[in-house]
Amino acid sequence: MEVIILQINLTQKERMLLEDGKKQEDLCVKKYQAYANQVQDPQLKNLLTEIAGEEQHHYDMINQMLQGMEPNMTHSGGNSTVQNNTFQGVSGNSEDKTLLEDLLSTEKYVSGFYDTTVFESAEPKVRQAIQHIQKDEQGHGEKLFNYMNSHGMYNVK
Incomplete structure (x- = not known):
């Protein structure tokens, strides 16, 4: 089976923005991993560990684009038990x-x-990949918000 790798030609601006995005994703991975080791709730630890894996996937996608390759947008990481975004529990600490x-x-x-x-x-492939990453980031925010809201940490009035 022959594998075809599509090349992406980046503009200087795309390269600069992707380099910035790569730094942001690296920071996100580090934050989620560090915070997963600090939180008290095991369910929250699982959620943060899951998101850390997704952030690592974003980092890898950006790296692929910076190398001129079409990014693999399929994340093979596992899903946590927090799939339906409903959280049980009392107020968090x-x-x-x-x-x-x-x-x-x-x-x-x-x-x-x-x-x-x-x-x-x-470049359309870059735009598509960035839209994919952005949608994931918004999903991360939603998961965090739902956890916080259900544990009395973020009340919507």
């Missing part, structure tokens, strides 16, 4: 809340960064 507020703020920033990157991408 303040340390977990602080970590989650930081992660949610990070997701808001990263999603906004990718919004700009989509508009600055001339």
